[in-house]
Amino acid sequence: MGRKFFVGGNWKCNGTTESVKKLVEVLNQGEVPSEDIVEVVVAPPFVFLPLIKSLLRSDFAVAAQNAWVKKGGAFTGEISAEQLVNLGIPWVILGHSERRALLNESNEFVGAKVAYALEQGLKVIPCVGETLEQREAGKTMDVITDQLKAIADKVEHWENVVLAYEPVWAIGTGKVATPDQAQEVHVDIRKWIAANVSEDVASQVRIIYGGSVNGGNANELAHQPDVDGFLVGGASLKPEFIDIIKAAEVKTK
Numbered sequence: 001m002g003r004k005f006f007v008g009g010n011w012k013c014n015g016t017t018e019s020v021k022k023l024v025e026v027l028n029q030g031e032v033p034s035e036d037i038v039e040v041v042v043a044p045p046f047v048f049l050p051l052i053k054s055l056l057r058s059d060f061a062v063a064a065q066n067a068w069v070k071k072g073g074a075f076t077g078e079i080s081a082e083q084l085v086n087l088g089i090p091w092v093i094l095g096h097s098e099r100r101a102l103l104n105e106s107n108e109f110v111g112a113k114v115a116y117a118l119e120q121g122l123k124v125i126p127c128v129g130e131t132l133e134q135r136e137a138g139k140t141m142d143v144i145t146d147q148l149k150a151i152a153d154k155v156e157h158w159e160n161v162v163l164a165y166e167p168v169w170a171i172g173t174g175k176v177a178t179p180d181q182a183q184e185v186h187v188d189i190r191k192w193i194a195a196n197v198s199e200d201v202a203s204q205v206r207i208i209y210g211g212s213v214n215g216g217n218a219n220e221l222a223h224q225p226d227v228d229g230f231l232v233g234g235a236s237l238k239p240e241f242i243d244i245i246k247a248a249e250v251k252t253k
């Protein structure tokens, strides 16, 4: 079976009740390819999850942007995987570069979070990616390999994993990776998974690209054989998110 195109919208720490309701109205009216062709997931801030879940069209799903590393309890300010399950939230993004960099989430911590969330029945979008400095030093795959290994060490079943490659230098900068740059890293990630997890997982796991994806560049990125979709930040807050979802049609031609 082929890898179904996947488009995630990461709303990050944006929105008010009014603005997210308006955004959902736009999404609900958008004409997009059928669920057989594309899987769409939007990740609002925690506080809006129940509202968005109740308003969003049924062919799109919701994700949280983070979850605690283990069972809930005395962890002020955290939200547990069990609570997401309890609310009927199927997906969670983990290890986003903003959390790795600003909140010091280590590779091991992210690996433990991914494993725990999967054990609770959530589907997980773990994020990996290098900084500009690391890329320029020729360390892109070393960095990504360390991030992947910390996940692979703890995860056995990969059916519910969609991996996001998000080069830090492309996030929120308007500086998108070229289609060749994205394809090259996606292939290297797949090779690493083939060698260190299994050939089966490597061929089946979806690897999506994130970093300044917009309505104008989505199609050419989607043309790359190992780009299985996108994780979109800024443009997921705008009507052009619908155009990005439509890039899934590239795979059907």
Ligand SMILES: O=C(CO)COP(=O)(O)O
Pocket (backbone or CB within 6 Å): 010, 096, 166, 170, 171, 172, 173, 174, 210, 211, 212, 213, 231, 232, 233, 234, 235
């Ligand atoms: O971080 C991202 C998605 O998780 C990408 O953000 P931008 O699309 O705003 O560059």
